[in-house]
Amino acid sequence: MKARVIRYYRFGEPGEVLCMEEKDVIPPGPGELAVRMYARPINPSDIIPVRGAYPHRTQLPAVPGFEGVGIVEAVGPGVSNQMLGRRVLPLKGENTWQDVVKTMERHTIIVPNDIDDQSASQLYINPITAWLICTEVLKLTYGDTLIVNAGGSAIGRIFAQISKIYGFKLIALTRDDRHTAELYRLGAVSVINTTRELLQERIAELTEGCSAEAAVDCIGGTDGEQLVSCLKPNGTVISVGLLSGITPLWHEVTRGTQVHVKLFWLKHWVERCSQQRWEQVFHEVMELVRAGRLVMANIGATYELTNVQQAIAAAESGIEGKVLLLQ
Known part of the structure; x- marks a missing residue:
């Protein structure tokens, strides 16, 4: 055949x-x-x-x-x-x-x-990636603040919904206003249009000068690099994608900042995790989908x-x- x-x-x-x-x-x-x-x-x-x-x-x-x-x-x-x-x-x-x-x-x-x-x-790709980053890699809890660029993307919307489920604060970064209303509805506490607002100043305002605990970079290039200046000392940037096709110069932009950068590749997690953990994560995500809490x-x-x-x-x-x- x-x-x-x-x-x-x-x-x-x-x-x-x-x-x-x-x-x-x-x-x-x-x-x-x-x-x-x-x-x-x-x-x-x-x-x-x-x-x-x-x-x-x-x-x-x-x-x-x-x-x-x-x-x-x-x-x-x-x-x-x-x-x-x-x-x-x-x-x-x-x-x-x-x-x-x-x-x-x-x-x-x-x-x-x-x-x-x-x-x-x-x-698979977006829900499991977002779920693992929030629960297993960053271990975000109530009151933490996470910044996600490409906020209007499919994975950006997943992060917004997970923030509502777990109670951490999600600041979504976008380049236009098309998805702003939906991101608020899904769970984002703030949506920043980076073409109209200065990112570092706006993040400082939203966090009352405390900065965020973590950020997720889906874009790469300068969009990813600028996330470093928005994080607390010992904050973490998780790199998950290169929508721009440009690899950020992480070593340069993190020098002297105490900000850590971790690359997350779902395939590596799949290769390393146990069968029991694999099935557990999919079960948890599918139950949220069945309940209408994750769309x-x-x-x-x-x-x-x-x-x-x-x-x-x-x-x-x-x-x-x-x-x-x-x-």
């Missing part, structure tokens, strides 16, 4: 380097299962590696896509036939911009029936896998909501 797969053999603009091919579907081996993908969101973290921002992390040729939801259509030896037809998130295996993804049964997360496909497809991004547009170029263009055009690649 043949299946479609999106690949790239060199780094560059997605429109130039991504190509659709066919591959032979090899039956799952011991402990493995094969998942027929239904829906995959397009995240910045899917596109940034294509452009070559992380060449040391990406082995070519590569398949984009880190998350999505699908149906188990085949199981290997040692996997119960009861898994057939189950809706799952196939993690820690092959990437998702293809028809069929193989992974180990222990690396799949079964999706409850009351979580729809659109939400399920987004349950994924609305869907702005959907495209077939064959129209991946148009889908990426839409995702990067500023369209409201997530763009999904279907079937």
